[in-house]
Amino acid sequence: xxxxxxxxxxxxxxxxxxxxxxCGVIETARQHKDVIGKVxxxxxxxxGALNEExxxxxxxxxxxxxxxxxxxxxxxxxxxYKLKSLQENAREYQRLLDVFEAHNIRYFFYNGGGDSQxxxxxxxxxxxxxxxxxxxxGVPKTVDNDLPFTDCCPGFGxxxxxxxxxxxxxxxxxxxxxxxxTKIFVLEVMGRHAGWIAAAASLAQETNGDAPHIIxxxxxxxxxxxxxxxxxxxxxxxxxxxxxxSEGAQYxxxxxxxxxxxxxxxxxxxxGGVAPMLxxxxxxxxxxxxxxxxxxxxxxxxxxxxxxxxVEQAYALGKAAVEFAVAGKNAVMPTIVRTSDKPxxxxxxxxxxxxxxxxxxxxxxxxxxxxxxxxxxxxKRYLAPxxxxxxxxxxxxxxxxxxxxxxxxxxxxLSAKW
Amino acid sequence: xxxxxxxxxxxxxxxxxxxxxxCGVIETARQHKDVIGKVxxxxxxxxGALNEExxxxxxxxxxxxxxxxxxxxxxxxxxxYKLKSLQENAREYQRLLDVFEAHNIRYFFYNGGGDSQxxxxxxxxxxxxxxxxxxxxGVPKTVDNDLPFTDCCPGFGxxxxxxxxxxxxxxxxxxxxxxxxTKIFVLEVMGRHAGWIAAAASLAQETNGDAPHIIxxxxxxxxxxxxxxxxxxxxxxxxxxxxxxSEGAQYxxxxxxxxxxxxxxxxxxxxGGVAPMLxxxxxxxxxxxxxxxxxxxxxxxxxxxxxxxxVEQAYALGKAAVEFAVAGKNAVMPTIVRTSDKPxxxxxxxxxxxxxxxxxxxxxxxxxxxxxxxxxxxxKRYLAPxxxxxxxxxxxxxxxxxxxxxxxxxxxxLSAKW
Numbered sequence: 001x002x003x004x005x006x007x008x009x010x011x012x013x014x015x016x017x018x019x020x021x022x023c024g025v026i027e028t029a030r031q032h033k034d035v036i037g038k039v040x041x042x043x044x045x046x047x048g049a050l051n052e053e054x055x056x057x058x059x060x061x062x063x064x065x066x067x068x069x070x071x072x073x074x075x076x077x078x079x080x081y082k083l084k085s086l087q088e089n090a091r092e093y094q095r096l097l098d099v100f101e102a103h104n105i106r107y108f109f110y111n112g113g114g115d116s117q118x119x120x121x122x123x124x125x126x127x128x129x130x131x132x133x134x135x136x137x138g139v140p141k142t143v144d145n146d147l148p149f150t151d152c153c154p155g156f157g158x159x160x161x162x163x164x165x166x167x168x169x170x171x172x173x174x175x176x177x178x179x180x181x182t183k184i185f186v187l188e189v190m191g192r193h194a195g196w197i198a199a200a201a202s203l204a205q206e207t208n209g210d211a212p213h214i215i216x217x218x219x220x221x222x223x224x225x226x227x228x229x230x231x232x233x234x235x236x237x238x239x240x241x242x243x244x245x246s247e248g249a250q251y252x253x254x255x256x257x258x259x260x261x262x263x264x265x266x267x268x269x270x271x272g273g274v275a276p277m278l279x280x281x282x283x284x285x286x287x288x289x290x291x292x293x294x295x296x297x298x299x300x301x302x303x304x305x306x307x308x309x310x311v312e313q314a315y316a317l318g319k320a321a322v323e324f325a326v327a328g329k330n331a332v333m334p335t336i337v338r339t340s341d342k343p344x345x346x347x348x349x350x351x352x353x354x355x356x357x358x359x360x361x362x363x364x365x366x367x368x369x370x371x372x373x374x375x376x377x378x379x380k381r382y383l384a385p386x387x388x389x390x391x392x393x394x395x396x397x398x399x400x401x402x403x404x405x406x407x408x409x410x411x412x413x414l415s416a417k418w
Numbered sequence: 419x420x421x422x423x424x425x426x427x428x429x430x431x432x433x434x435x436x437x438x439x440x441c442g443v444i445e446t447a448r449q450h451k452d453v454i455g456k457v458x459x460x461x462x463x464x465x466g467a468l469n470e471e472x473x474x475x476x477x478x479x480x481x482x483x484x485x486x487x488x489x490x491x492x493x494x495x496x497x498x499y500k501l502k503s504l505q506e507n508a509r510e511y512q513r514l515l516d517v518f519e520a521h522n523i524r525y526f527f528y529n530g531g532g533d534s535q536x537x538x539x540x541x542x543x544x545x546x547x548x549x550x551x552x553x554x555x556g557v558p559k560t561v562d563n564d565l566p567f568t569d570c571c572p573g574f575g576x577x578x579x580x581x582x583x584x585x586x587x588x589x590x591x592x593x594x595x596x597x598x599x600t601k602i603f604v605l606e607v608m609g610r611h612a613g614w615i616a617a618a619a620s621l622a623q624e625t626n627g628d629a630p631h632i633i634x635x636x637x638x639x640x641x642x643x644x645x646x647x648x649x650x651x652x653x654x655x656x657x658x659x660x661x662x663x664s665e666g667a668q669y670x671x672x673x674x675x676x677x678x679x680x681x682x683x684x685x686x687x688x689x690g691g692v693a694p695m696l697x698x699x700x701x702x703x704x705x706x707x708x709x710x711x712x713x714x715x716x717x718x719x720x721x722x723x724x725x726x727x728x729v730e731q732a733y734a735l736g737k738a739a740v741e742f743a744v745a746g747k748n749a750v751m752p753t754i755v756r757t758s759d760k761p762x763x764x765x766x767x768x769x770x771x772x773x774x775x776x777x778x779x780x781x782x783x784x785x786x787x788x789x790x791x792x793x794x795x796x797x798k799r800y801l802a803p804x805x806x807x808x809x810x811x812x813x814x815x816x817x818x819x820x821x822x823x824x825x826x827x828x829x830x831x832l833s834a835k836w
Contacts, residue, residue, distance in 0.1 A: 010594070013595070014591055014594050014595060016587070044597040044598065047597065047598065071590070072587050072590055072591065073587070073590035073591045073593065073594040074594035074595070075594070076594075077593075077594050077595075077597060078594050078595055079595070079597055079598040079599070080595070080598050080599045081598055161816060164816075164817060165722050165817065165818060166716045166719075166720070168817065168818070168820065169434070169490050169491070169715075169716070169719035169720060169721060169722065169818075169820075170714075170715040170716055170719050172489070172490055172491035172719060172820060173432055173490065173491045173715045173718065173719040174715065175491065175495075176428070176432050176491045176492035176493070176494075176495050176496050177431070177432060177492070177495075177496055177497070177498070179462040179465065179495060179497055180462065180465070180497040180498050180499055181497070181498045185715060187716075203816070203817065204817070273691070273694060275712075276691060276694075291714050291715055292712070292714060293712050293713060293714035293715060293716050294693075294710070294711050294712045295711060295713075295716065296588075296709050296710060296711035297587075297588040297591045297592065297603060297709055297711060298584050298587070298588055298605075298711050298713065298716075300591065301584075301587035301588050301590060301591040302584070302587060303587060304583050304587065304723055305722055305723065307816065309816075384815060384816070385816075387816035387817070388815065388816040389816065390810070390813055390816075392808070392810070395808055397802060397806065398579060398582075398621070398725065398727075398802070398803075398805035398806040398807065398808075399582060399583065399586065399621065399622070399805070400583060400586070400587075402586065402587075402590060
């Protein structure tokens with residue numbers, strides 16, 4: 001009988017280093033050809049399994065697979081698609097097993113956030129119940145840094161570095177213009193429920209009082225009077241004020257600031273954007289000239305300013321996932337375990353998928369400064385090593401050389417379509 | 419008599435390489451100590467001269483001055499302040515000469531865009547009329563790339579690189595998610611009157627049909643039906659559509675798209691933002707899920723992804739300005755003269771300030787594709803070398819090491835305040 005194959009899929013919002021994990025999975029599987037046959041990647045994530053659209057990664061050159069390490073986004077396509085519970089839709093799980101069986105897939109590597117780890121766990125359960133021998137290993141990924149049991153999540157360190165660097169640069173710009181021009185700069189960053197990304201902007205501070213002067217976290221209810229008072233005082237003291245706001249900044253009742261807008265010219269609800277909303281609030285109440293930026297996808301795709309630590313960990317976790325599988329583990333996820341803050345040292349750990357699933361890790365209280373607008377020394381001690389080191393992609397003609405794979409699909413074997 | 423001193427000032431919106439020009443001016447002046455005494459920098463640009471707030475750059479270490487080359491923003495402060503005409507406000511010009519005379523300043527280096535070159539020219543005229551021996555040299559700077567008589571303007575190449583790289587990265591992100599999620603991504607970039615910055619996004623394209631699929635330039639009147647048709651066709655063909663829009667994108671009557679909004683929740687005119695406006699238009703008319711980003715200051719401050727060509731030219735122009743002065747030239751500005759496209763070769767040229775002043779260079783027609791949504795091969799041939807090469811700042815603890823100067827002010831000598 002042919003050696004068992006592996007299925008690898010990318011899930012949810014992509015990052016600048018999820019392909020580094022893919023690189024770790026594929027390169028390591030290629031080193032274990034005695035155990036693992038081919039690695040099939042799902043075209044557009046788990047949909048690739050349901051639709052029997054399997055990309056044969058064995059068709060890709062070693063050079064191109066190595067190039068994944070420096071290529072942002074999801075090279076095989078990702079998707080936002082959550083499998084329902086086993087009770088609600090066992091058909092989906094059965095379909096996965098049918099496709100896996102048809103292609104002799106006995107290893108399932110699922111690269112994603114909390115939802116995906118939950119799915120990987122359910123697939124493991126279903127395989128077990130069905131008597132189908134399947135090894136399910138999660139590979140953590142999320143810019144939101146909200147997975148439990150791991151020191152951090154691949155993707156986060158690079159967004160954190162992008163945000164810290166961009167904040168320092170923009171703050172210098174504002175500082176040099178504030179005498180006669182813009183006094184307020186608001187940068188909106190990702191983080192719908194947890195403030196990790198906005199908190200990373202604090203790494204732009206070299207000394208107390210440096211920009212960003214205000215960080216708005218979803219964990220701290222927004223109070224307009226307190227906020228405006230801080231803005232006013234900062235402009236008085238410094239001449240300008242730099243604000244970094246989580247897209248998930250919210251009022252005490254849980255409503256998002258970004259949803260507070262009115263109607264636009266077309267009569268539609270005004271586009272979110274907590275940055276323009278805050279800028280306009282400041283203009284209306286304090287009269288300061290402002291600029292604002294919304295980084296959106298630029299932040300999570302910014303492989304050009306990736307954290308070397310993040311890239312290394314993303315690769316290591318992909319590698320560890322395959323090694324776990326080869327060692328006979330199942331329904332687990334490799335994690336990052338911090339063994340030292342300074343110098344930063346870490347090793348690979350392990351968490352059960354059943355425990356990881358659907359737990360959201362928010363910023364701990366002791367990382368948030370007493371006024372709610374900043375990050376404590378403890379928080380910075382946690383964050384600082386995650387942005388450490390640069391891992392520049394190679395360039396040609398002034399542009400980074402990102403890899404495009406052939407993405408050849410395997411011939412379908414099932415007559416039934418999904 | 420003491421050797422004559424020089425006055426250097428930064429003007430208008432800062433860039434990621436204007437300090438590289440400052441570095442060129444100061445380092446070169448230090449090499450000509452037989453001719454030039456001290457270099458005084460204006461605190462907040464020309465205001466520093468009017469207010470007699472002169473920064474003594476001789477107090478800065480060679481290491482810190484060298485560090486300017488890798489530091490974005492205006493290290494001495496800049497300002498948005500345009501001197502009136504000689505007829506309207508000769509008092510201002512007289513004040514400049516009073517301050518210059520009090521501090522034995524006989525060289526005036528003005529680092530800015532078209533308005534600033536105009537000012538430098540007027541100061542030269544006024545000095546001449548007054549019989550005050552003053553050498554006025556312009557140093558070009560503007561991310562807008564709209565100065566005439568120079569192949570390009572320092573600051574532009576680095577913004578161009580930032581925009582091209584960011585567009586390629588974000589486009590990969592959208593491509594990997596478009597099957598089940600976001601199909602439209604709009605990036606808003608600077609350029610109120612000229613489309614050079616948006617045009618630079620075309621360098622993200624490796625082959626025909628690559629993202630960005632649509633570029634909106636101020637030079638091409640916006641027609642909604644034509645735009646929506648192109649968006650729809652692109653999504654049909656590619657599965658997604660990436661749009662890069664100049665903030666100055668406008669209708670045929672000259673009104674900005676960004677001004678087309680309604681009122682927000684506070685009853686104020688909706689915040690500009692051509693990106694959210696376009697995204698919402700697409701959602702309303704075609705129903706596609708979108709994301710948008712507004713890069714704002716992040717783009718012009720992004721020293722971390724500066725073009726090596728741009729940094730080199732910024733430095734060379736600062737250096738040339740001092741060499742021009744030492745050679746006895748007056749009322750001129752050093753320029754970049756392109757002598758070859760591929761390989762890119764350039765040398766320093768020279769333009770009279772009187773001719774540079776207040777001329778705005780827009781994108782030539784032959785750089786714009788026939789459908790108005792892209793850049794021709796000729797346009798790309800012009801743009802490509804300007805983003806060539808990387809010039810990374812040094813890093814420490816994961817953050818770029820940008821210099822902060824002491825900025826010690828010279829003791830005032832005039833009793834009169836401005």
